[in-house]
Amino acid sequence: MFNNLSDKLDKAFHVLKGHGKITEVNVAETLKEVRRALLDADVNFKIAKEFTKRVKEKAIGQDVLTTLNPGQLMVKLVKDELTELMGGETVGINLGGSPTVILMSGLQGSGKTTFSGKLANYLKTKKTKQVLLVGCDVYRPAAINQLQVVGEQIGVEVYAEVGNNNPVEISQNAIKYAKANGKNVVIIDTAGRLAVDDEMMTEISNIHKAIEPQETLFVVDSMTGQDAVNTAKAFNDILNFDGVILTKLDGDTRGGAALSIKSVVNKPIKFIGTGEKMEAIDVFHPDRMAERILGMGDVISLVERAQEQYDEEEARKIQKKIAKNQFGFDDFLKQIQQIKKMGNMKDLVGMIPGAGKAMKDVDIDDDAFKGIEAIIHSMTPSERSTPSTINSSRKKRIAKGSGTSIQEVNQLMKQFNQMSKMMKMMQGGGGRKMMEMMKGMGR
Template identity: 50%
Template sequence: MFDSLQDRLGNAFKKFRGQSSLDENNIKEGLREVRLALLEADVNFKVVKEFVDSIRDRALGEDVAKGLDPGQQVVKIVHEGLIELLGGEQAGLNLKPSPLKIMMVGLQGSGKTTSSGKISLFLRKNENRKPYLVPADVYRPAAIEQLQTLGRQLDVPVYPSTPDMNPVDICRDALVKAEEAGCDLIMFDTAGRLHIDELLMEELGDIKKSCRPDEILFVADAMTGQDAVTVAETFDKQLDITGVVLTKMDGDARGGAALSIKSVTGKAVKFVGVGEKLSDLELFHPDRIASRILGMGDMLTLIEKAQTTIDEDEAKGLAEKMAKAQFDLEDFRSQMRKMKKLGSMEGLLKLIPGMGGLMKQLGDAQLPEDEMKRTEAIISSMTMQERRNPKVINASRKERIAKGSGHDVAAVNALLKNFKQMSKMMSKMMGGKGKKGKFPKLPKGMPALGEGGMPDMGAGMPGMPGMPGMPGMPGMEGMEEAGKSRTISKKTLKERKKKKLKKKLRKKKR
């Protein structure tokens, strides 16, 4: 969601390139672009003014640090300023009470019901809590059924509300039912309106008095920008909210709500929704978000994603298979599916420092996700025997696999060829056949590992905890020249020498 802001800030920092020092004139010119970038991102204008003024004062009052040029110094100051603007430190929930009572509030359509399910799953996984869901929205059609469906998906108990019941009575009785069920996390999914009204606030106030929740989380739709901040301020005055949950952070919102809400309400963002799945919820880390905005990546989030997706024992087993050249197509498909759980390739690249703009550079080239879908379709059309032992795949089997996957035989041949080369490469890299640590020749279509080249995606993402040897995508078109050097086979070199000798002989004859 911060793509536009990231591009604008990048252009602003270009103003400082080539400058020998920071002075009032070049700082004024550069910060003008920063101001415009933040205003275009729908950040509150008062917040923008205070932010830019503080950056100017710090930039003028600081000497350029050793090893940094003026542009880098400004980036450093803006980064620190953004962290403060976003809340400084990560603010978690108050987890001491048992049972922990969380009241979800906000306007209709902001995502309260889905967020109730996401937070329940998050706290069950990370804090070993036993959730109890309470549908207290008796006004919106199917609101109760929606939470009951989420309860079945999560396998957690849900209070049996009906539309004719009073919301305050529902919440009060749910406290008793939750205790009887042995649950220590109670999620009150309250009603919303299309706009703020007195009846809504009165009802929420009554629920608060009756149930005394430990946390009152305001759920805001990040797509609504400044409107979300204004509504949050009103809810805070009436209910004294304890934190904010921002939903739809994976959309194309400009980011104004995330950057303004802490400064305007004084209440920290605690969670962000980054997708439609119940597992698509992240803790809000101001330092990580600031790094993403400035294009610095976010390796900690990437590592955490990997650790939750990949089992350590399974990873060790795969490493042993790779070393012994026993890594088969079944393992390859399994790893591709795990990689898809981490998110889109574009989203993952943005978390790696310096790689955020790679997808833009590819332009109209085939997207990795499309290549992975094609590869998975072909592998899924194989029998278990064929996936475990690709050597048995003959011409007739290839035709059957091609028809079953909706592709031609050439695509099947290309996959088998690339997989064979990749298996050899993995074996050598993991210390199997060949010299340990020596990089073999890469299959056609995979990036070279020359000096300054891009890390080899075919060999996975080495050095990342919990992500050993994750196989990459075969044959990503347009990536052959990624490094400065390119591997040339001995056969090709011999052919070139022969051609040169023939040319010399022809010249002599003339």
């Protein structure tokens, strides 16, 4: 996420290394590189110019604090400005109304249908809402079927009217259905536009007027850069939407959309999509995103994800097993599943301060635990519950069954034994400490 921008900003700050005071000369040189980095990230020229001007005004003549060097002070100033550029504050979703009606808009291919499912899953699991997904894309072949597949995957009902080509009527009927069937959130997935054409924009405007949604969200593919910002402006002129959704932030995005869109349309970014899984949705926090761009990580979000997956009852059971030397590979497998639910490994590593930079050239597979899981699944139930019974001949069979080498099986056994000993030593730590150790094994 924003790797290229992060690298270039890091190089820009090296200009100030060794200076005892921030002066107009060394600031100008640094900010020239910062502006270049922003432009390379597809940020609008005017926005990049104004950004560096504000940083310069704050930086000139500032004495370096005793605990900081000029580079660190400049990083703080840039971090504060990046935060403001992306909205300053976290803006949540409006869940008022009975039911809450959320209208999704955006260009075709922006990931709107998939994100409708992610948002439904988020509201169902995090906010305990009864959600109804509504298929109003009456043009794209198999659009309704795609939404139904998504709905089935997350356990959310999908409302559709086969043969009805009037999206205004469908959306109005869906809201009536939601009221009659105890649904308190309605998410309406509209047809994606191939371009900002008058006919399609009039249609979504008519839907908007007819249903008066509590939230109108504009979904944009962050990989489209400055084009995304221009499209957002065109949609906002018609719909006056309430917030922006940035999808595909896990891709090789340059970041221009995330950095520019708030300044252009003056609407907050509310959510981001960070992967293909239905759980890959995050509330957008401008300050945390600024820290990630500058290589500071995002420890708060990492802790929040860990807390979401932390099972206190399961942790107690594991503590008892550790005390009795009964911790086995089945328990180990459960911990792997917990970590996998936290998100893709590359995203998690990026949240650790300094780790993103240190591992920028390392390809972290989303299936980082795949080999470990294959080895464990090739063991018999008795071997998983009593690892000490696994001898040389059993290791050969396990390696063959999992498609791995004996060396890999030995390595896993060694790590597992070391981890078991350490957990025994830190008995009071429970599940949280073990998850930290599991992350280390994933790396």
